[in-house]
Amino acid sequence: MEDEASAIALETRELTKIYRMGAVEVHALRGVDVDFREGELVVLLGPSGSGKSTLLNILGGLDTPTSGTVMFRGQPLTMDSERALNLYRRNHVGFVFQFYNLIPSLTARENVSLVTEIARNPMSPVEALSIVGLGDRLDHFPAQLSGGEQQRVAIARAIAKRPDLLLCDEPTGALDSKTGILVLEAILKINRELGTTTALITHNAVIAEIANRVLYFADGRIVETRQNAAQRAPGELAW
Ligand SMILES: Nc1ncnc2c1ncn2[C@@H]1O[C@H](COP(=O)(O)OP(=O)(O)OP(=O)(O)O)[C@@H](O)[C@H]1O
Numbered sequence: 475m476e477d478e479a480s481a482i483a484l485e486t487r488e489l490t491k492i493y494r495m496g497a498v499e500v501h502a503l504r505g506v507d508v509d510f511r512e513g514e515l516v517v518l519l520g521p522s523g524s525g526k527s528t529l530l531n532i533l534g535g536l537d538t539p540t541s542g543t544v545m546f547r548g549q550p551l552t553m554d555s556e557r558a559l560n561l562y563r564r565n566h567v568g569f570v571f572q573f574y575n576l577i578p579s580l581t582a583r584e585n586v587s588l589v590t591e592i593a594r595n596p597m598s599p600v601e602a603l604s605i606v607g608l609g610d611r612l613d614h615f616p617a618q619l620s621g622g623e624q625q626r627v628a629i630a631r632a633i634a635k636r637p638d639l640l641l642c643d644e645p646t647g648a649l650d651s652k653t654g655i656l657v658l659e660a661i662l663k664i665n666r667e668l669g670t671t672t673a674l675i676t677h678n679a680v681i682a683e684i685a686n687r688v689l690y691f692a693d694g695r696i697v698e699t700r701q702n703a704a705q706r707a708p709g710e711l712a713w
């Protein structure tokens with residue numbers, strides 16, 4: 475993303491999250507202020523337990539903060555209304571997780587259709603699957619697809635509703651490097667061609683090379699950010 479002046483898609487202010495487990499309090503987020511610009515690709519790095527998934531889930535309306543605000547295109551998310559969060563998720567957010575959560579009894583095309591049937595302005599399942607390079611696997615069941623192909627079906631499912639935000643939590647965590655690169659290429663293509671603002675959590679520092687910007691988490695805070703002078707193509711990476 476070359477345009478430094480592009481608008482802010484998402485911003486958080488003084489975000490905290492405390493999980494209370496009986497008498498024990500876990501401070502998962504300790505005051506996070508971060509902006510994501512429209513069309514930006516941001517990678518989140520940091521040790522296990524540092525708060526990455528907690529932040530991603532709050533950004534996507536899957537979880538709510540203990541305090542602080544999230545603004546989507548200048549409007550605060552209404553955290554006390556499950557219905558409002560539900561609409562926000564449905565209309566604006568695509569999620570991709572480490573495990574693909576496909577329905578085994580449905581084909582690739584049918585898994586994607588589950589989303590396109592309830593979306594406002596979806597692309598067709600065929601189009602979504604073609605974007606991720608699976609135009610020739612439409613009628614395969616998950617068990618007939620490799621792990622990387624299953625993850626690309628999950629990505630097609632996430633992007634078929636043309637979300638404004640694509641939130642990916644360790645999308646390559648279960649994949650070997652060759653397959654992981656194909657999945658990253660699909661995510662990057664969506665980011666480029668659809669302009670989808672994308673946040674991607676990984677444990678693999680090499681993957682940060684594909685980002686516009688990298689956020690480093692430690693102990694519930696963003697402790698460092700790095701703007702990449704140039705993005706590297708997934709195919710150039712090795713791990
Ligand atoms: N539902 C929950 N209930 C209680 N504690 C939680 C819950 N979810 C997360 N935590 C705690 O909050 C902290 C941050 O967790 P989070 O999942 O955000 O970390 P993470 O950076 O994504 O770690 P990982 O890299 O292992 O996925 C951890 O200490 C975790 O144990």
Ligand SMILES: [Mg+2]
Nearest residue numbers: 526527528643
């Ligand atoms: Mg996590």
